[in-house]
Amino acid sequence: MSTQDTSALRERLADQFKSFVDPAFVLAEESERKPYECDGLAAYRHLPLIVVLPETIDDVQKIMRICHAEQVPVVARGAGTGLSGGALPLENGVLLSLARFNQILDIDKPNLCATVQPGVRNLAISEAAKPFGLYYAPDPSSQIACSIGGNVAENAGGVHCLKYGLTVNNLLSVTIVTAEGELVTLGSGGLDAEGFDLLALITGSEGMLGIVVEITVKLLPIQERAQVVMAAFDHVETAGQAVADLIAEGILPAGLEMMDQPSLQAAEDFVHAGYPVEAAAILLCEVDGDNEEVSEEIARVRQRLTDSGATEVRTAKDDNERARFWAGRKAAFPAVGRISPDYYCMDGTIPRKHLPYILREINRLGEVYGLRAANVFHAGDGNLHPLILYNGNEPGEIERAEAFGGKILEACVEVGGSITGEHGVGLEKINQMCAQFPPEEITLFHAVKAAFDQQGLLNPGKAIPTLNRCAEFGAMHISQGDMRFPHLERF
């Protein structure tokens, strides 16, 4: 599109949006659009064509109808904490921010659920539910900032998801506006709904199947007590084995996290969590339940960790120390940010038994690319976050960091894992999708998208690569004769 056409389109959209959205929330000037040019993956930036911040569901429907008529793509944005470029704007597209959808509509104590708008912060739900003795279980480390709509779009996890599940396990219903501007509810007031489980399908769909405008989440009763044990190990492998030993013992911890030496050192320097900085790795193991149960389980956990070779096992002596142990873990990303000019966060998952292999592989690849990595690990569920340290001002380093990250993810796929456990594919991991899925499955994903969004207007170009892109990426070969769904366009 020519510059002239682009400005004309921007003006036309602005005029239409301003007829129902307060003009202060239709941002067309470059300086106003600038803050929206990236999400948490700041290396990728695009200025959106226009930004609009609607206030009501009706506004969202109107916006979608206009964009549908104009054939303009739309990218939804929650809090912009995503780490895979999912909310990265399109230069020819509308950026639709849900920031003004910030109301908790209802805390329904009798039914143990809350109905909220998508822009509500994750932590705000638990805070609002607390007076009722309830909380919302999934707790991503970004929970003070990220929005529940973004959590639905990414199927966010947290440090407690081994026991309490991911976002998908904690939803009752989600109301979406479709690409055509229709309003539909997926799920029901009960635990299941008629027809296909579209609630599961929309969760983790990265804003590509619909705009989430209202969400009903499950709330759980707050446990009487939670206690955390920290164990230090002088080998990462021993720590990995200790995790398997705990599970073999029949213990299902509420949280089970591992940090390696570089990340625990960084976290210690940053928040003074009280971690033993000389350790090669630490495990944080949280147990919750009622008083007697927690005492019983903590004793078992301590014994098991000692038998598995921990050099030190420390139970948080009070709530303050427990909060400090977790603060170190939850601040691991920013802490690593302090020891390196830049860092690049990866998000692979593996069958847990392959942890020692993957860690060795990360070290080996680090030497190949001349970069270091710090590792944070949702050990209970096999979700690894290598944080690659680099300096964006050094020519070529970011490219090396990206190549290094890509190789780590491919190694995860090789051992039967996935290129993303909770951060989503976005734009960042789109090439690695070609390593995880053969062309038939990728083609099917495009067909699933087309079932919801026939024109491909919702967040196009993210999450699912085109077959051409995969062909270029070189990880696979397509024979034209075998092409399935030939009616679908190959971008």
Add this chain to the structure above:
Amino acid sequence: MSDNTQQLIDQVQSAHTNNSTLKIVGGNSKDFLQACTANDTLEMTSHAGVVNYEPTELVLTARAGTPIVEIEKLLADNGQYLSFEPPHFSENTTIGGAVASGMGGPRRPWGGAPRDVLLGCRLLTGTGDVMRFGGEVMKNVAGYDVSRLMAGAQGSLGVLLEVSLKVLPAPSKTITLTQNLSETEAHQTMRELAAKPIPLSGVCFANGQLYIRLSGAHASVNAWSKKIGGERLAENNTFWERLRDHQLDFFDRSQPVWRISLPPAAPSLACADSTLIDWAGGQRWIISNAAPEQIKAEALNLKGHAKQFYGNALPEPWAMSSQVALGPIQKRLKETFDPKRIFNPGTHANL
């Protein structure tokens, strides 16, 4: 105990070529719920066997035709279990059928449904292609969550060849308490219990009794059972199995028995002649002679939905969502996975 993939592919491809239709049949235990009109069957029980199970990974992968009893036995031998407590209905029930039906047992509100534990699947599509979605890892958000979409799809979107499920350590202690209460008192009590951090694994009102099942660590189960109070049910009482498999007297096959799924605190249904409350309120079984439209309308009004299970001459097709804008989306999904509509025709209404 064998891999029958090739034969299944051949049969699907031949149906695809010859424009015939297939009814996917596992243990046939849920036939009473299938209004399928296919002209041939795709027999799954010979495609059986556990493919991978490592207790410390908390994942089990099995071919779809594997009997549930076999899986449960294997898990129990390793101190683990399927948290969604699948209904058996018959001894032959297969894991593929359990997942495809989407049904959870009495532990559903706390232990989830098949959708919650399904980590991945191998799927045979309507064009005879084998695809793999999800995997054997706990977390995976690469691509759309196609495997969870298969849970509860009643086979209308494809043939589950293999499923990978999250399994959990079995609770070390389980006891059941009973209290003599009226329906109203029982419903109120269940909602009070559900709002507390009690290790509940079943809460049901049947036949003038409230049944409260607790599962967890010894200390916790003992402490809560003292606080809650009531009669202890004998260990060998099979109440929960009979509830799970609809073997209680309430599920009299000659009466119109309806399942209503709705918000757990919703009031009793006016159209019910008698009610069994499960899932701490979230699943009601009612016997009702009211007109089907009236029962469905009442359920919808309470933000739930209704389906008749017993007492009808022929099984009623499963309903699709009645929201108008979802109609074309659901149809396009069906066509994506099964373009010639060869699987389980008639199973879903208006698909």
